[in-house]
Amino acid sequence: MNIELADYDAAWPGLYQRERDRVLSVLPGAELEHVGSTSVPGLCAKPVIDLLLVVDDPDDEAAYVPALESAGYWVQVREDDWHLHRILKGPDTNVNLHVFGRGCAQVRRHLLFRDWLRANVEDRELYARTKRELAAREWERVQDYARAKSAVVLEILARAYVGSPLPSDVEYVTPSQVGNVRITLEDHNPDWPAWYAKQEARIRGALGSKVLRLEHVGSTSVPGLAAKPLIDIVLVVPDSADEDAYVPALVEAGYYLRLREPGWYAHRLLKDHGPEVNLHVYSPACEDVERMLVFRDLLRADADARAEYEAVKRELAARTWGRGQDYADAKTRVVERLILRGLESAEVRTCAGTPRG
Structure with a gap:
């Protein structure tokens, strides 16, 4: 299997906006974000628009799936054993609409990775270079390509988490x-x-x-x-x-x-x-x-x-x-890397053949 990467296309934000408008027309006020490589200007990507929809409970499909179906979406993947993750496909544009619950660690993970790559040229170039090198190989499954990227993804995310901590007034x-x-x-x-x-x-x-x-x-x-x-x-x-x-x-x-x-x-x-x-x-x-x-x-x-x-x-x-807190702070880098390893190991497992951006 060949992985086809495209140079960044200035049309991708417009495609996201079209899908966003379509989702909001049936789920007014929905929390929706453009994620994945197509959301990062200047980054090569598989030409798939990844959207992230946050709901109160992904398992409560009656609260959002019928509305999305009325707009032409359909459920392709259910992962009840992994964050209750759902993936829906769109009616025309090549879309992965990822659904996660409020408070799920995967939500911040996706947004932080996107924002870090948007702001950090060196890591964006590192990620693009890695993707191009891996895409030049033959793969049995898309998931194998995704798994091969995991080391550099974890490396970049670890820097992002340490470099972008949440505010904390103690x-x-x-x-x-x-x-x-x-x-x-x-x-x-x-x-x-x-x-x-x-x-x-x-x-x-x-x-x-x-x-x-x-x-x-x-x-x-x-x-x-x-x-x-x-x-x-x-x-x-x-x-x-x-x-x-x-x-x-x-x-x-x-x-x-x-x-x-x-x-x-x-x-x-x-x-x-x-x-x-x-x-x-x-x-x-x-x-x-x-x-x-x-x-x-x-x-x-x-x-x-x-x-x-x-x-x-x-x-x-x-x-x-x-202070005792100084000892805890000194462990932050290894703790973040291990947490990300726990999150990433599930991210790259087989998921009903669905491509990941």
Whole structure:
């Protein structure tokens, strides 16, 4: 199979706009973006217009598919086991209309990659050069070509995530240790899951039905991985910014509010007065929740990723830090790369023969 790449065509934005108008005519107010290589001026691409549609629940097809069908679209792919991803084809233009749910990490991933390539000439040229080199080969399937691109995609995305962080104004509610902070790592303790189970019971007992999701994350949730003896927990509540709805009950249960990050998904962090616990609180449809779970699940399943992460942690833990957060920040590059590896591994798998841009 040959991969046919075309030089950038100034007509592509107009084709996107035509499809956008068509979608908005049946789904007024829809959240829709032009993504993929045809959305990047100056970049060669397969002549396929990739659109990204964000809906509340991709599985609720009755909320959007009939309307799109009335405009001539039809569902080609359903991936219920991967972000509930859907792909629809258009009535005339060669289109891939990708549907993801609100808060899905794939949404920001696509937009960040697009915006980074638009703004960074060197990475745009690197990506174009890689695509042309790979397109010159024979491929059994389009997915094999996409998989071959994954290394450079991950390289570029890692730079994009580190270079384009979300805004985060940290408000410390209680003081933190500053100066001469040492990081203590321990070999994996088989009792850590039991520690989490006790915390889970306390949180559910305090909040009841206000708990929408509760997960053990972080290094103590990964068998075989060295970690600080600290239990990281993700708690999803109806509105993390509405502290009155959950903080008093958690304080009564023995936790205290450590910090607020209004610009980082309205994140709240609570800690325990007893065992070391980081209780991260988010609202539903939050990308950061999925990214934490992708990271955890990759480390659980991939021994090489686990070894790579542990080696970095041990090297950094040998240093002395001004703040504990400085140690966490120093891990950002490897953490982002591994999260992206978890996301990318699903992105390039077989998808009913559908071409990817």
